[in-house]
Amino acid sequence: MVLLSFDIEEFDMPFEYGxxxxxxxxxxxxxAGTIAILNLLDKYEVKATFFCTVTFAENIPDLIKRITDSCHELASHGYYHSDFKPEHLLxxxxxxxxxxxKEILGYRMARMMPVDEKEVAKAGYAYNTSINPTYLPGRYNNFNVSRTFFKKENVLQIPASVSPLVRFPLFWLSFHNLPLVAYKALASWTYKKDHYLNIYFHPWEFTDLDNFERFGFPGYVRKNTGDKMIQRMDKxxxxxxxxxxxxxxxxxxxKTI
Structure with missing residues (x-):
């Protein structure tokens, strides 16, 4: 099964770049990015999971209705994207x-940061998908974590997909920067090994981020955004x-586990 998911949130990433x-x-x-995503999903009649902050959800009631009416899953991405307290989980x-x-079963921590699994369990979530089981300088160091799903504190942990052996991450940045044929090869290898894929993206990737003066993003972040991202995701x-x-x-x- 392909677990295609989108972290829909207030677009605060420019703050990270001053x-x-x-x-x-x-x-x-x-x-705008969320609408582009929903249009693509409608085109191919596929279902996805939307991890949403409360702040964003409160500002897009029509899109929340579209998500749920289309039988996509809505899950929690926290209350705010740039502020976290344990009480925000519940x-x-x-x-x-x-x-x-709708009942909310799942949680993903903003920026895939660590979160106390006991607190996740206390808040009543059935699953947590806040782990990228790879190494990324300055962000993740999770080589000691299982590549595939496991239980912790009675909560199902579903790490983001990384390739077998070398643990190359299949997240949004690799999708932007690898040749599409290379990304497909890694995805195919991982799917054959694990029998599922857990890959995630953000709505702002589906908008034009090329304006360096406005956003401050380095080339590896803004590469293949906007229409190019829509075309790549379509493919x-x-x-x-x-x-x-x-x-x-x-x-x-x-339900299948």
Whole structure:
């Protein structure tokens, strides 16, 4: 099963690069990207999981309805994208359930940062997918963590997919920077080994991020964004459909384990 997911959030990433961006622009950019994603998913009739912050959800009620009406899964990405307190785990779950009318089963920590599994369990989540089991300088050092799903504190842990052996990450940055044929080869290898893929992206990747003065992003972040990203994702989903890879939500996946 392909677990295609999107971390939909207020677009605060320019702050990491010393740039200012208004809250209205943060919402507008992520909103535009989320619409592009939903249009692609509709085109191919595939289901995905949307990990959403409460802050973003409160500002896009029509898209939350579109997500749930289309039978995609809504899960928690915290209350805010750039602020975290343990109490936000339960608070975000309750608020997203209130806003969507749907049960929230899953959690993903902003920026895939560590989170206390006991607190995740206390908040009532069935699964957590906040681990990138690879090494990325300044961000992750998780070579000691299982590549594939496991239980901890009675919560199912579903790490992001990385390739066998060398643990090359299949996350959004590698999708932007690798030749598409190379990314497909790594994805195919990983799928054959693990029998599932857990790959994640963000809505702002589907908008034009080339303006260095505005966003401050280095080339490896802004490469293949906007229309190029939409075209690449279209090709990836089309290829996966041709390979007969089934798509499903995390909610679907945990029922098979």
């Amino acid at each position: 740039k200012e961006i208004s809250f209205s622009d943060q919402i507008a950019i992520s909103r 608070q975000s779950k309750i608020k997203l359930e209130e806003l969507s009318g 990836l989903i089309s290829w996966m459909k041709s390979k007969k890879y089934p798509f499903g939500t995390f909610r679907d996946f945990i």
